[in-house]
Each structure stands twice: as structure tokens, then as C-alpha cells.
Amino acid sequence: MALARNLMIATFAAALSLAPAAHAAKTDASQFSIEQIAAIDQVSAYLNTITTLTGDFVQTAPDGGVTQGRFFIEKPGRLRFEYAPPAQLQIVSDGLWVAVQDKKLKTTEKYPLVTTPLRMILSDNVDLMRDAKILAVFPETDLVTLSIEETTGEAPGTLTLMFDTAENKLTRWTVTDVQGLDTSVSLENTVAGEPIDPSKFRIIEHRILDVGGSNAR
Template sequence: MSLANAQGSSTTVTKTPPAPQAAASQPAPQGALRPSIGQDAIPAEDAAPVEEIVPPKMDEGASWQVAVEASKGPTPLIGQQQADAVDKINAYFNGVTSLEGNFQQTDSSNKRSNGRFYVLRPGKIRFDYAPPNPLRIIADGHSLAIEDKSLKTVEKYPIKSTPFRLLLAKNVDLGRDAKIVGVERDNNVLAITLEDRKGTAGHIKLSFDSGSQLELREWTITDAQGLTTRVTVDNLVRGRKKSSRFFKSDDVPSSPFQGMGG
């Protein structure tokens, strides 16, 4: 029934069936976008024609490239690009005999520590924490010791059960010894995320400056509970070797920062 008839008094209205093939639709508002129109439907007289826009076809590789360029953040590397990046990272570690520098550590509770670290490949690494952190961490090639000078305790673990096993091996081959979760590039930063093939829970993400030459920048270790520890490094020096004795754990730990507070 029409709106005018519906507003009158109680008047009997005779409903006339619509004529065959007649359209009984309301006009579309001016400028409104209408749904797709069936073949037999009659468009409203005041509706502007809608031009269908068909996006150009792209092959799969071009589509992937466009999506990567349009997205913000790191670019994942796949195929040969990933293989070349892994080879470059392997060559970096295999080219390092000795390395030392400063480190800054942030744990899962956002607690910050700093100190100095030393590497002697294969198998040896040492972290001297500055006060008030009482820890020192030393790997002698066989075990990794965590010394607490305030508690006068030493805890030891097989180095093969730690993520450092992957990086301190005599011959670093991450494709052989680790499960590569992903490799990505963001401007001049190259990053790789690894899981240990031997079943050690958690994973480690290594980041490198990849300008004229590769240089370690930071790593983040995520344990089985999902807790993360991030370590950034700077002022790196190669070739300044320490003796093997420097990487031996003490039964009664002491700090090389003794006398500096803490």
C-alpha cells in the first residue's frame, strides 16, 4: 500500500496485484552505492551507473614483491636469498677466533645489566657483569658455569644444552645444526631465528649490521616458558686473545669489577 493511504482513517483499500514483470523496488538514495544488480532487475532511475574496476593481473612472484614492498617492517628472505644469508652468517662466525666487547642485557622483567664479554672459539665465552649484578657466566668448551659472587655459588650445565653451542662450534653450520625458523632483512639489519635440532626448548634470534661487512649487533633468547632475554653488544674488538685459563670457572667466584661498588 502507499504511504498516503496508510496515513488516512480506517478506509478500505483494495490491493491490486502488481502487473507481470513490473519492478516493485524503492528508489535508491542519490549517490548511494547499490548492491550488484541481477540480469532481470531494473536499476533505479536516479542511480548513477557504477563502473566495475578490475584489478590488473599479476603473476605470483610480482604479487609477493608488491605485498612485501607495501608492508612495514622486516622483509622475509626465502629460497636462494635465505641460503645466501645463512652462508654469510656462517662465514662470519667461522671467521671469528677471538672477540670481545661491551654488552647490555635486558631480561623478561625489563631489568637491565651491563658488562663485558669475551669469546675464544671454539667453545669458550665469558660474561663479566658490572655491579650490582653479582653474576659471571663462563663456558670453558665443555660446560657453562653461572657464578654468583654474592651467594658464593657455581652452577654448571653442559654447553651442548645451551644456545651457545650453535655459535661456538669449531665449524659453525647453522643449516646443519639448527632449525632455521626465519631469516629477514630490515634496511641494514640482517636477522636469523634458530631452534636447536637436538630438542633444546626455546629459540635464539641473532641480529647483525649488514653494511660493508657483517657485524654482530644483538641476540634475543626465548626460553621454553616464553621468557626473553635480549643482549645488545658494541665496541667489538677482534684478535685480542685471552688465555684458556681466563675461561675457567672458580670454585669461589669473584668479580673483575671488585672495588667498583656492589
């Protein structure tokens, strides 16, 4: 169970922050071609169109294990990942905290959103050239692959986004941790713009573990 929690933290606790870190490295635009910059701007523009997004997800762990479930996103900063049985974990962000919850053990690990490195993805004003340290971008006919470095927060490493230019949507992200292990999440059957019940983003707290600045209860 500890391994499963670590995978969730590496993949999703990384994905929910709102505020940029003041000391985060920036992208040097001179290292990219006009085509690459256009691709980066296209991904930023798409992320700025999202108000709500729902769908299914499939998560692949470094050991090849696969879990799946439903996800709900509402910008700014709210997210819920509901894992299908037999998984007992769920991820909930209420806009201030991200909670990794074990339904079987009835525990909640809470992380301040401002400590997590995917802050730019769920903000209202996304500009990847401004807010991220972009390592590489590969614009192809129907796919843009974009890698972002993150050295701060709870889950340092590299984030790789895969963007389908034909369908104009984000289809996958992969978090590579400091040990070089990959955890990937594919988004499927996505629906944008539909209202989401606010209770989806409410953190029902069990026994709180002292993680990332929260107080044990």
C-alpha cells in the same frame, strides 16, 4: 636472586655448546629463497671468521631490567661474561662446562656444554643450514634477522640473531623461552682477533650445586 640466575641460564648457558645433538631438527632449504639462503650463509661465514671476540654487552630482561658488563669469547667454546656491579653473577665457559657463578653467595652452577642449544655458534665449523632448525630469515639492506628453534637442552625456546651486514658483525641475540619471555643481549664496542688471557676462561669453583649432571661439593 633466583630470577636473575634463571635469566642468565636462559641467555648464556644456552650459548656455549660444541657438539650438535644427534636428534636435532634440520632446516628444509626448499622453504627459503635464494636471497634468504645467501643471507644464512653470510652469517655462517662470519661466525667462522671469529677466533676471539671481546667487547661490552647490555642485557635486557623480560621485565625490562638492564644489566651490563664485559664479554670475552675464544673459539671453540670458551666464553666469559663479567657483570658490572651491583650484579653479583658471572658466566664462565672453559670449553667443557658452563658455570653460572654467584660471587656473593660463593656458589657455582655447572652445566655440560653438550646440553646447550647454541652449540653451533661457538664451534670451529659453523653451518647454520646444516646444524640448526631455522624458522625464519629476513634479509634487509643492512640487517639480517634469523630465528632458530631449539627444543633440546637446558633452555629450550627460540634464538633470534641480528647481523649487521654493513659492518659484518653480530650485534644482538634474543632468547625466547617456552613461556614467550624475551631476554636480549646487545654486543657493543667489539674487537676481533686479539689474544685473551687464558685465565679468563678458568672456572674457580665455589660450592658446586648439582645442576645438569655435576656433583655437589
